[in-house]
Amino acid sequence: MKVRIKTIGFLFAGLLSAFAFVQAGSGQVQQTGLKSDEEAIRAFVEKYGFFETSGPNGEYNSEREHVVFEGCRLTAHVEAVGADEPPYKRETIKFDVVIDLKKMDPKAVTTPKDMNGNTLPGGREWIILKTADGQEWIVMEREGKLMSASSAWLFPGGANHEENQKVADAFGRIVTACGQAK
Secondary structure, three states: OHHHHHHHHHHHHHHHHHHHHHHHOOOHHHHHHHHHHHHHHHHHHHHHOEEEEEOOOOOEEEEEEEEEEEOOEEEEEEEEEEEOOOOOOOEEEEEEEEEEHHHEOOOOEEEOEOOOOOEOHHHOOEEEEEEOOOOOOEEEEEOOEEEEEEOEEEEEOOOOHHHHHHHHHHHHHHHHHHHHOO
């Protein structure tokens, strides 16, 4: 029985390889790879796209994100809660971060501190996307209206550097493919 199962497994693997080879000429394999990168990023952000910090005087910041890919456009939906000045009254703000992946640097940075020296709780790392030319191509919108623009955006990651690096690399592959599709 074990021999039969192994044989079926080899046949199935062979059929998948043949299918992938046939589809390669039509660009299907690359598209499937990009979709799996998008799914990996989406799952990662759902898992780690939340952080919360608080201070001794009532200072408080939290943020929750999830992402949507639409071709070479990525939208991060963000819900942020903050109370960082007296009287430390918490306020919630929801906004979207719209990122044109064609304008991004394919090298996403994985780092323990953001560009202002802030850290995430639990030894977690940030994944920073930056624009290729330093221009402000990342747009923050609230209820469809422009709030601000930036040349970088940070996604909260986990405490496992290798896992964060895999997601940074996935961003790099998607940005590279979008840059070639101009």
